[in-house]
Amino acid sequence: MATLNLKNLKKTYANGHQAIHGVDLDVREGELIVMVGPSGCGKSTLLRMIAGLEAITEGTLEIDQRRVNDLEPAERDIAMVFQNYALYPHMNVYNNMAYGLKNRGVDKAEIDRLVRQTAAILELDALLERKPGQLSGGQRQRVAMGRAIVRNPKVFLFDEPLSNLDAKLRVQMRIEIKRLQRKLGITSVYVTHDQVEAMTLADRLVVMNGGVAEQIGTPMDIYNRPQTPFVAGFIGSPAMNFIQAQLHEGALTLGDQTITLANPPDFNGAVVVGLRPEHMHRKPDYAHQLMLHIDLLEPLGADTLVYGRIGGSGDELVVRLNREFRNLDNQAILPLYFDCDELHLFCAKSQQRIN
């Protein structure tokens, strides 16, 4: 078990491109941190900086209170699972797992014990003599995990480890990874672009955007109180609706209607209003109402997604309704109800949360 501390980490490439603009993060012992964001947001670069595969331009990286900026990957006592697994194709499963231990000069009997023990945990016992080419995608993934686990590192790093698997296997492996991580209690950093994976795995989430950690927090925290429209739009599916609006003395003007907020923030001017698709309801048990002009229905079985626009504004909205509302008319105008507690208000200028 180890802590991992990132202090104002920055990365600038030789061509002047700044990929990481100063990230601070303190990972507790045994914690599973998920870094999530769209491609190009710098999440992989940050992970590779932790691994020692990319040089750190500025800032300090500590593993277990020890500065490791200038150490080779092998000296940092980390293990990494790669997206394409990067198994050595000419070595069998046993040797793939043993290679790192051999390089560290662990003696043969001990290597054998560790490899067999790890193989047992991952149910790889029967596959030890096989080469990677003879394994299925899921098995390869497990070998990649085994190669990381066998070394009993201080920190696990996962670089989109599930993105090469099909949807069903992905869910299965996701659960397995979480279970293993809990069991072994090893501090982990996990990178993914899949927000469902991020939400389900993380103890804490780091939402990255443009080389900056936009928000760090528990999944529910981030779901409930996103700090920026970017975070709000990235977490949750379907994505949060955004409506341009005006806020004046606690009165919010949305298209052709005005709502008086119960707990108004101290702010006047242009705002971006965020409202999650699942927070608009058919039943009139909520304080506020808006009229949706329906464009399109997408029945998903359990739910129905309703696409439309609100009167007096061009903003498109998507609403998630329970199945009993599937018999809706395609061109109807639908009254919808919501609570103003579930509105997310962001300053249009600074893109920061204001309520």
Place this chain on the structure above:
Amino acid sequence: MVENRRWLTLFSHLVIWLGIALVALPLWIAFVASTHSSDMIMSGTLPFWPGEYMWENYSRILFGDAADAVGVSVSTLLLNSLIMALGIAIGKIVISMMAAYAIVFFEFRFRLFSFWMIFMTLMLPVEVRIIPTFEVVASLGLLDSYTGLTLPLIASATATFLFRQFFLTIPKEMLEAARVDGAGPIRFLFDILLPLSRTNIAALFVIMFIYGWNQYLWPLLVTNDENYYTVVMSIQRMLAVGDDEVAWNVVMPATVLAMLPPVLVVVLMQRLFVKGLVETEK
């Protein structure tokens, strides 16, 4: 093919067999000639089938003196050819792999410069710079030595490019995984890269062995001492007898023996040979 036209298929087979026969004819005639006595060959009416002098002709050139023009046995010549071919093939593979490894997996100044310098060798085949190259080798005292026969020929842009091309197809994560596993550059080369390159090395070896074995002009230039003659160049020496009669019963078995090793390599390792041929042209 699409339609089942029997006569067309038959015709195709016929054309191919005709082609094969034409292609093989010189080899067959050489072999037949190598089994007859000198008199029989000189009579100008060579039979179509092998004669009874096979053992005599071959054993004489292999273990006795090949011909007055050469003065050593063909087994010595074959051994020299083998040393030269192996030296060139192994040398090329070793230094090209090292160079490609440096170019692909290391970041250093003048990387591009080194690359272009190696590329340039493609434009300078030995045939077009015969005399100055000869002078350099002579001034280094490498005439009549195995070093002189092999060393100047082992720089190879083709092999370097082949390895470079192959190394570039190795996912970068492979190197990263190795670094995380604590493998330094040398260990990565021997533990990961070398085993992964096995078939490429073998394919290249086949091509380069043939290239080395078949060298003609270079050994002709740098050897004066018959103890360093190779078999391919010696055949010309055996033919260049001025006004004397050519000893065809020596030349023909020597010719057959000169062809045999590379032909066997190609036929027995056909898959690797074809792979090497296609890849070195990329």
Place this chain on the structure above:
Amino acid sequence: MSRISTYNHRLLPWLLLAPQLAITLVFFVWPALQAVKQSFLIEDAFGLSSEFVWFDNFNELLHSEAYYSSFATTFIFGIGVTLLSMCSALLLAVMADRVIRGAALYKTLLVWPYAVAPAVAGVLWMFMFHPTIGVMTYLLELVQIRWNHSLNGHQAMLLVIIAAAWKQISYNFLFFLAGLQSIPRSLIEAAAIDGAGPMKRFRDIIFPLLSPTSFFLLVVNIVYAFFDTFGIIHAVTQGGPGSSTRTLVYKVFDDGFIGLDLGSSAAQSVILMFIVGAMTIIQFKFIERKVQY
């Protein structure tokens, strides 16, 4: 992200590159520069003194009929070898692609001449066409053709062309066959459904689709004929009779080693280097778009 992550090491890459670079410098770059230098000098017959003469050597070459005729010889030789070996290889490859049974065997039986040294190939054919004891000479005599390549320049040229083309057939065959086999079956089937017979299909579908392979082989064959056939010429005709088979490469050797005209030989080397350079660039430019195997 960078294309490939690399090791950071100061000395090691240079150590790895050192052998290759050293050999390149000593045996390639240095001689090439020597050739350039030499091409501006005239040495006396004993090599005792030399004089800097600017472009005199080149000038002399460009006004020398022998040099032009060597160019012409090389050209005829190159075209002859390329046409003969490519056409026969294409014919065989098309036939081999047609038949399903025996294709692998045919391949084996056709690839081996690649392994024969050019000089040895020359000797094989020379023996068959030997003026007094050759099998072919005997057969030609039956149809009233007198063959003696040591007297008849045209026959000498024909002989070296045949020998050089013979050796190159396997190479062309392999690449043509690969090219043919990479043509999607469905295209040929579609053409058959459209009513095109085998000949028409070859002309309208297969041949156009083979053109990248053909062009590639064209360049390779010309390079081969120009530069890799020294052994054939040297072993079979020594450039003769007269100078009827004296190609450019042979002339460099002959003028330098036999004629000892070092300045002229060096100037020819320099010109050849330019030609090889141009060919290499053409080859590489083309390879960018080269067909898939």
